[in-house]
Every structure is written in C-alpha cells, then in structure tokens.
Amino acid sequence: MLFPRRTEIYGEKQPSEHVYKVLSGAVCTYKLLIDGRRQVDAFYLPGDVFGLDFNKERTLSAKAVVDCRILVIKRSALTALVTHDNKVARQLWAFTAAELKHAQDHMILLIKTAEERVVAFLLEMAERSNDHLEIDLPMTRQDIADYLGLTIETVSRTLTQLQANAAISVPSSHRIILRKPAALRCLNV
Amino acid sequence: MLFPRRTEIYGEKQPSEHVYKVLSGAVCTYKLLIDGRRQVDAFYLPGDVFGLDFNKERTLSAKAVVDCRILVIKRSALTALVTHDNKVARQLWAFTAAELKHAQDHMILLIKTAEERVVAFLLEMAERSNDHLEIDLPMTRQDIADYLGLTIETVSRTLTQLQANAAISVPSSHRIILRKPAALRCLNV
DNA sequence: CGACGCCTTGATAAATGTCAAACGTCGTGG
DNA sequence: CCACGACGTTTGACATTTATCAAGGCGTCG
Numbered sequence: 189m190l191f192p193r194r195t196e197i198y199g200e201k202q203p204s205e206h207v208y209k210v211l212s213g214a215v216c217t218y219k220l221l222i223d224g225r226r227q228v229d230a231f232y233l234p235g236d237v238f239g240l241d242f243n244k245e246r247t248l249s250a251k252a253v254v255d256c257r258i259l260v261i262k263r264s265a266l267t268a269l270v271t272h273d274n275k276v277a278r279q280l281w282a283f284t285a286a287e288l289k290h291a292q293d294h295m296i297l298l299i300k301t302a303e304e305r306v307v308a309f310l311l312e313m314a315e316r317s318n319d320h321l322e323i324d325l326p327m328t329r330q331d332i333a334d335y336l337g338l339t340i341e342t343v344s345r346t347l348t349q350l351q352a353n354a355a356i357s358v359p360s361s362h363r364i365i366l367r368k369p370a371a372l373r374c375l376n377v
Numbered sequence: 378m379l380f381p382r383r384t385e386i387y388g389e390k391q392p393s394e395h396v397y398k399v400l401s402g403a404v405c406t407y408k409l410l411i412d413g414r415r416q417v418d419a420f421y422l423p424g425d426v427f428g429l430d431f432n433k434e435r436t437l438s439a440k441a442v443v444d445c446r447i448l449v450i451k452r453s454a455l456t457a458l459v460t461h462d463n464k465v466a467r468q469l470w471a472f473t474a475a476e477l478k479h480a481q482d483h484m485i486l487l488i489k490t491a492e493e494r495v496v497a498f499l500l501e502m503a504e505r506s507n508d509h510l511e512i513d514l515p516m517t518r519q520d521i522a523d524y525l526g527l528t529i530e531t532v533s534r535t536l537t538q539l540q541a542n543a544a545i546s547v548p549s550s551h552r553i554i555l556r557k558p559a560a561l562r563c564l565n566v
Numbered sequence: 567c568g569a570c571g572c573c574t575t576g577a578t579a580a581a582t583g584t585c586a587a588a589c590g591t592c593g594t595g596g
Numbered sequence: 597c598c599a600c601g602a603c604g605t606t607t608g609a610c611a612t613t614t615a616t617c618a619a620g621g622c623g624t625c626g
Contacts (some may be wrong), residue, residue, distance in 0.1 A: 291480035
C-alpha cells in the first residue's frame with residue numbers, strides 16, 4: 189500500500205487493527221500535546237515493523253515522513269496465530285520488549301545536552317544504515333528536532349558546529365557523513 | 378525479603394534472574410550516565426511488580442528508595458509457567474506493553490515545562506494513592522528531580538510556587554495535598 | 567545539645583528557545 | 597530555458613528558562 193509523505197497512517201486513540209512493515213520510505217510515530225508540541229518516539233526504515241502497540245487503542249500516532257510503500261497486515265491474522273503457536277507469541281513479546289528498551293534509551297537521551305542528543309541521533313542512524321558512516325536522513329529537521337526534544341534551530345546550529353569541528357560533513361541537508369566516528373562515540377557518554 | 382533504603386536491588390547489565398513484587402516501601406528503576414546524571418524510569422509502590430525487563434540483561438538498575446519488604450520470584454519459575462500456560466504468557470506480554478505505554482507517557486513529560494512536569498508527577502502519584510488528593514511521597518526531592526529531568530532546586534521552587542497559588546499544600550516535605558485538582562489537571566496539557 | 571541530611575531560598579550563569587530575516591533548492595509555469 | 601515562488605534550512609540578535617553555586621533553615625537522631 190502507498191502512503192504519500194505527511195500522510196497519517198493511524199492516530200492516537202484509534203483501535204489497533206493492523207500491523208505494518210515498511211517496504212520503502214520512512215515512518216515516524218509520535219504523540220502530540222494540545223498546543224502542538226510533539227514528541228517523536230521512533231523512526232521506522234525499510235524492513236522495520238511498527239504498529240504493534242497492542243493495547244487495544246493506539247498510544248501513538250504514525251505518519252509517513254516521505255512517500256512510502258507499506259505492507260499492511262490485519263491484526264486478527266496475527267492474534268489467530270498467537271493463540272495456536274507459542275513461538276509467535278514469544279516473538280511478539282520480544283518485539284514489545286525491544287520497543288520498551290528503545291523507549292528507555294530515548295528517555296535518557298532527553299536529559300542530555302543538545303550536542304549529545306544530536307550525536308546520539310547520528311550514531312543511531314549510522315548504526316542502522318548500510319555502511320555505518322554515510323547516513324541518508326529521510327526526515328526533516330523538524331522531525332529530528334521533535335525526536336530529540338529540541339528546536340530546529342538548535343539542531344541546525346549543532347550540526348554546523350559539528351561540521352566546524354570536522355566531526356561530520358553535510359554534503360546536502362539530508363545526507364551526513366561521519367568523519368570522526370570515534371570522537372562522536374566519546375560524546376555519546 | 379528486606380531491603381534497607383538506598384540498597385541496590387539489581388544493576389544494569391546484570392542477568393535477569395528474578396522478578397519482584399513490592400510488599401511495603403517503594404522502589405525506583407533508573408539509568409546512569411558515566412558522569413553521574415541519572416534518569417529515573419519509574420517508581421514502584423506496594424502491590425506493584427517490577428523487574429520484568431526480559432531482555433536477558435537488565436536494561437535498568439533498581440534500588441529501594443525507603444526500607445522495603447519485597448517478594449522475590451525466580452525467573453525460571455515464571456518461564457516454566459509460560460511455556461505451558463498460554464494465558465500467563467499473554468499476561469506477561471500485557472505487562473510489558475503497559476510498561477511501554479508508561480515509558481511513552483514519560484517521554485512526552487520530558488519535553489514539557491518544569492511546572493507541567495511537576496504537576497504531571499503529582500497527578501500521577503495522586504492517581505495511584507488511596508484518596509487521590511492526599512499524597513505520601515516516599516522518595517526524596519532528588520529522586521523526583523531525576524524522574525522529571527530537573528534539578529532538586531527547580532522541583533522545590535515549583536512546589537513552593539504551586540503552594541503560593543494555593544493549588545497544593547505541603548504540610549511536610551513528604552506529604553502533599555491537592556487543593557485545586559481541576560486547575561492542576563488543566564496544566565497537565 | 568550538636569551534627570548530619572535534606573530541603574528551601576537567593577544570586578548569577580549558561581543553555582536553549584524565540585523571533586526575524588536571508589539563503590538555497592527544487593519544481594512550476596511563462 | 598529562465599524566472600518565480602514555495603518550502604526547508606541556516607544564521608543572527610535577543611529573551612527566557614532552568615542549572616549552578618552558595619548559604620541558610622529545619623527536623624531527626626545519636
């Protein structure tokens with residue numbers, strides 16, 4: 189199924205009827221406060237599965253950050269499997285546990301300084317990329333800022349500062365190359 | 378089993394061999410950065426179960442915030458049950474999902490202002506208390522500050538300010554009474 | 567009674583947010 | 597093919613929030 193960029197895939201409080209797998213593009217999950225402040229919980233890249241918040245209602249919203257091809261799976265198909273196959277049940281549990289771990293790591297990120305947060309984000313994205321040094325960032329600065337609990341201006345300034353230190357280079361705004369990965373890892377506390 | 382206050386119950390990276398239930402007292406789970414900054418993930422009060430991070434290794438540390446009586450359960454006893462009883466497996470999964478939801482709510486708390494964070498904390502604790510208006514806080518200001526991503530000074534100042542607004546009263550430093558719960562809920566975004 | 571631990575208060579500093587403007591890039595239409 | 601406009605990003609000047617550092621108060625326990 190195709191989702192154009194910026195499309196909402198599901199919204200908070202809606203019933204959880206499907207599970208999703210990213211085929212191409214990128215997705216983010218987030219929460220909104222009434223005044224518009226937003227906390228992005230996670231980015232999902234090709235191969236990643238999302239939408240397994242198996243409280244009946246969605247606890248997060250999800251939207252396509254760029255045009256996406258997404259595989260949509262009925263929840264009922266999964267729950268049927270679970271009641272019969274114990275192994276599937278355990279895999280789903282492990283998946284939820286992994287999301288919990290990610291949320292815990294994200295929480296500690298939110299108490300760090302701006303520079304540490306940006307570096308942690310770059311290292312996380314590098315870890316998930318193909319060659320671990322060149323990163324393609326499908327999301328906007330606003331998405332990154334909302335993931336890190338900062339403003340776009342602070343994210344932008346921190347990136348230019350890292351570039352000034354020659355720790356990274358930014359050939360285009362959605363492409364970043366790690367020049368001193370070891371130094372960056374030191375900043376990752 | 379008895380744990381005096383400040384005792385570590387388990388540490389990050391240790392193997393997960395037990396699950397715990399608070400009988401009396403209070404426990405918190407947390408992560409540390411090398412320079413000592415600390416993020417408290419959750420407080421557990423009598424009746425609560427903790428220690429179910431079922432990645433093999435602990436992703437958090439846990440310590441008693443006051444003297445505690447704690448029921449300690451062998452992990453192996455649980456996993457044995459799980460392989461046979463599908464219902465137990467699903468309960469454990471639901472438990473992990475609930476922890477995940479709490480972590481997500483905590484993340485959005487960390488992007489709010491100091492006043493909003495303190496209010497959110499008070500409302501959360503009130504919700505878990507007996508009469509929902511009088512709160513007994515077993516933890517220190519430092520524990521609260523580390524839960525909210527603030528300093529003890531900011532927590533203290535915010536509490537005195539709420540007291541000045543007559544939104545709360547603080548008869549003793551570990552006891553808080555909500556005077557204007559509706560007004561506080563408005564601040565909870 | 568004194569000492570210690572914890573909490574509160576005050577003055578100041580630092581980090582990040584806000585507001586505003588300029589810049590670049592990309593796509594569209596003349 | 598070039599010009600224009602929209603959108604996203606960067607940069608700058610300034611404001612605000614919260615942290616830091618330091619001192620004082622209060623209660624508890626030996």
